[in-house]
Amino acid sequence: MADGRELFSQKGDRMLTSEKVLRIYRNAGALLEGHFRLRSGKHSSIFLQTAAVLQYPEYAAALCGELASRTRVEQVDVVIGPAIGGVIMAYETARELGARALFGEKKDQGMFLRPGFDIQARERVLVVDDVLTTGGSIRKIIDLVHANDASVISIACFIDRSKGTVKLGVPIQSLATLDIPNYEVADCPLCAEGVELVEP
Ligand SMILES: [Zn+2]
Numbered sequence: 001m002a003d004g005r006e007l008f009s010q011k012g013d014r015m016l017t018s019e020k021v022l023r024i025y026r027n028a029g030a031l032l033e034g035h036f037r038l039r040s041g042k043h044s045s046i047f048l049q050t051a052a053v054l055q056y057p058e059y060a061a062a063l064c065g066e067l068a069s070r071t072r073v074e075q076v077d078v079v080i081g082p083a084i085g086g087v088i089m090a091y092e093t094a095r096e097l098g099a100r101a102l103f104g105e106k107k108d109q110g111m112f113l114r115p116g117f118d119i120q121a122r123e124r125v126l127v128v129d130d131v132l133t134t135g136g137s138i139r140k141i142i143d144l145v146h147a148n149d150a151s152v153i154s155i156a157c158f159i160d161r162s163k164g165t166v167k168l169g170v171p172i173q174s175l176a177t178l179d180i181p182n183y184e185v186a187d188c189p190l191c192a193e194g195v196e197l198v199e200p
Helices: 018-027 050-054 057-071 085-097 136-147
Strands: 031-037 043-048 078-082 100-107 110-112 124-132 151-160 172-177
Touching: 018 031, 018 050, 018 057, 018 151, 018 172, 050 057, 050 085, 057 085, 057 151, 057 172, 078 085, 078 136, 085 100, 085 124, 100 136, 110 136, 124 136, 136 151
Parallel strands: 078 100, 078 124, 124 151, 151 172
Antiparallel strands: 031 043, 100 110
């Protein structure tokens, strides 16, 4: 078992710092180093495989519990994330907040809700995604929320690797930031060195 309990071994020290979040990713084998094509199409030397973290319910509870505690001051009716990665994240965060958990699925250029899922007008929605890079999926989820006349109160992610370049019109919270460059293909030094490209 990964050492989730060890993270909170000191009484009163339950704050999940950026360093601890990255340690969880490393311990779970979810922080890969090499030459990767990210979901956004950009290249990077680091790839974050959040599914490897969320296979441990204890890690999911720790990370989502921290997100929930930072959001608790707001009333939240619904937590929603993009499938598949956002499913567990939305569920666990919603459980902590006493909210409903939904996920959006990609269809054509946007996202849709499957039958049985509804967002009511004027509901207050927290949008979650594991890693923020360009915010592409999150924008589509925001559009889906607005299409239902509900409001997005905040965006919450485990790791922000956007270096502050993403503006979504609502506050963005993250548990950790990763200051690693993401390269356009034409400017990628790893491509220039001929390092084998991996598409996780
Ligand atoms: Zn490259």
